[in-house]
Amino acid sequence: MQLSAITIGVFLLLVTTRAVFSFLAIRNVQYADRLVGQHREWLRSTLGIEDSDELRDYHRLTTAMDELESWIGLAAVIGILYGGGLSWAVDLLAATGLSVVLQGVVFVVGLAVAAQLASIPFSLVSTFGIEEIFGFNNQTPTLFVRDTLVQLALSVGFVAILGGAVLAAIERLPMLWPAAAWGLFVIFSLVMQILYPRVIAPLFNDFEPVADGELREAIEAVFERAGFETSDIYTMDASRRSTQLNAYFIGFGRTKRVVLFDTLVEKMEQAELQSVLAHELAHWKEAHIWKQFAAGAVQMAVVVAALGWLIDFEPLYAAFGVPASATYAGLLLAALIVGPLLQFTAPLSNALSLAHEREADAYAAEVMGPQPMIDALGRLAGENLANPFPHPWYARFHYSHPPIPERMRLLSDRTDGETTDSTPQPPATGDD
Numbered sequence: 001m002q003l004s005a006i007t008i009g010v011f012l013l014l015v016t017t018r019a020v021f022s023f024l025a026i027r028n029v030q031y032a033d034r035l036v037g038q039h040r041e042w043l044r045s046t047l048g049i050e051d052s053d054e055l056r057d058y059h060r061l062t063t064a065m066d067e068l069e070s071w072i073g074l075a076a077v078i079g080i081l082y083g084g085g086l087s088w089a090v091d092l093l094a095a096t097g098l099s100v101v102l103q104g105v106v107f108v109v110g111l112a113v114a115a116q117l118a119s120i121p122f123s124l125v126s127t128f129g130i131e132e133i134f135g136f137n138n139q140t141p142t143l144f145v146r147d148t149l150v151q152l153a154l155s156v157g158f159v160a161i162l163g164g165a166v167l168a169a170i171e172r173l174p175m176l177w178p179a180a181a182w183g184l185f186v187i188f189s190l191v192m193q194i195l196y197p198r199v200i201a202p203l204f205n206d207f208e209p210v211a212d213g214e215l216r217e218a219i220e221a222v223f224e225r226a227g228f229e230t231s232d233i234y235t236m237d238a239s240r241r242s243t244q245l246n247a248y249f250i251g252f253g254r255t256k257r258v259v260l261f262d263t264l265v266e267k268m269e270q271a272e273l274q275s276v277l278a279h280e281l282a283h284w285k286e287a288h289i290w291k292q293f294a295a296g297a298v299q300m301a302v303v304v305a306a307l308g309w310l311i312d313f314e315p316l317y318a319a320f321g322v323p324a325s326a327t328y329a330g331l332l333l334a335a336l337i338v339g340p341l342l343q344f345t346a347p348l349s350n351a352l353s354l355a356h357e358r359e360a361d362a363y364a365a366e367v368m369g370p371q372p373m374i375d376a377l378g379r380l381a382g383e384n385l386a387n388p389f390p391h392p393w394y395a396r397f398h399y400s401h402p403p404i405p406e407r408m409r410l411l412s413d414r415t416d417g418e419t420t421d422s423t424p425q426p427p428a429t430g431d432d
Helices: 005-038 040-047 052-082 085-094 100-133 141-172 177-203 214-226 262-267 270-285 288-311 314-319 327-344 346-368 370-384 392-398 404-416
Strands: 207-209 233-236 247-250 257-261
Touching: 005 040, 005 052, 005 314, 005 327, 005 392, 040 052, 040 370, 052 085, 052 100, 085 100, 085 327, 100 141, 100 327, 141 177, 141 327, 177 247, 177 257, 177 288, 214 270, 214 346, 233 262, 247 270, 257 262, 257 270, 262 270, 262 370, 270 288, 270 346, 270 370, 288 327, 288 346, 314 327, 327 346, 346 370, 346 392, 346 404, 370 404
Parallel strands: 233 257
Antiparallel strands: 207 233, 247 257
16 A cells, blocks of 8 residues: 555544543643642542542553553554555455445444454453452453453444444435434434343343332432432442442433442442432433433534545545445545544533533432532542542543532532532643
8 A cells, every 4th residue: 555645644643633632641640640649638538538549540550551452452453554454354355246235244343343352351451450459340250251242242233233224325325325324323322222221231230120118218209309200210230340339310201210330329328329319310300311312413413424525535445445336444444534533522522411410410409408419429439439630631521520529519519609628629721
């Protein structure tokens, strides 16, 4: 393959993007290290973190692992693209005599399998190395293998169906396929809201409706205060894999449900748990699921429009030595170009999520009072060793939830109109 303006441009786009986000990750670690050192007492009294060095070490190691995986993955992609691997794969598939659509299905399935297999070494180190060292891992090797196989099967199935549908649309609707692909995205997203809680999630965890008793009574009290009828509330056996705490809301209509990790139920005080539940109910009450869905649909419309233009750009195919008829290869090249653009526009999508999380916190404070939610946030951050002090620019690109100190400060302001002395001010943007 000969170097050209296009191949050089794609190379610079991929490497520069990775370098920018690695720089942000490094600055994020340095920034957090400094603030952790300055607020050791707050970490101990508010988050219950006795050893702040443990927090810093966990943050450093997880960041280093993420960066290592990202750079190795990028090196692999560049090696394949610029070493002739893509054109070799296209020639190999063309020799099979299959239709372009079937060639594309084999191609995208192969990519999905390769990506899944390549991630295994990093997952092993993360799960049985880092997470084990810091006391989070409960996963057995047998369960790890089972999860990997199930994830692989799901990836192959979804990629084959969606990839095949998009490639068929490109083949049969050359002028209108972006609209068709967008429609597929909308339908798939809606279907996943139904399938995930009822079909996919139970493949990995057991979900039990909250039984009658003290917990059920506490939950019903929250629903009553919030003006809701008690609905589907489940506990999930998250402790099979990790000691970390979480909860989430998913679905719509009859498929909607709130899921509480069993670790959350075990480690939180009743008022804290009720505040977390009220927070999740706010996402339901304020229609955040639908607003996020609409925003995602708009974003995908822009993405498929960009992909549509790039797939029709024949010099892109020629630059990497593949025929213009191999639309599946063009789709991969287009995705590699559009991917960085999505990364750089992440603050736009994060802004909506941040607003929703602030609304949900405010609603929890209205229903249960601010202090239980403050305590719940502190317990979540402390138990999970979450970094409470992200660099402002890193947070803009990576955080869909406001930093913990900011959330606590906003909740404290609802209590007495002032920020409490125990809650440090969120670091000013650019103050590093």
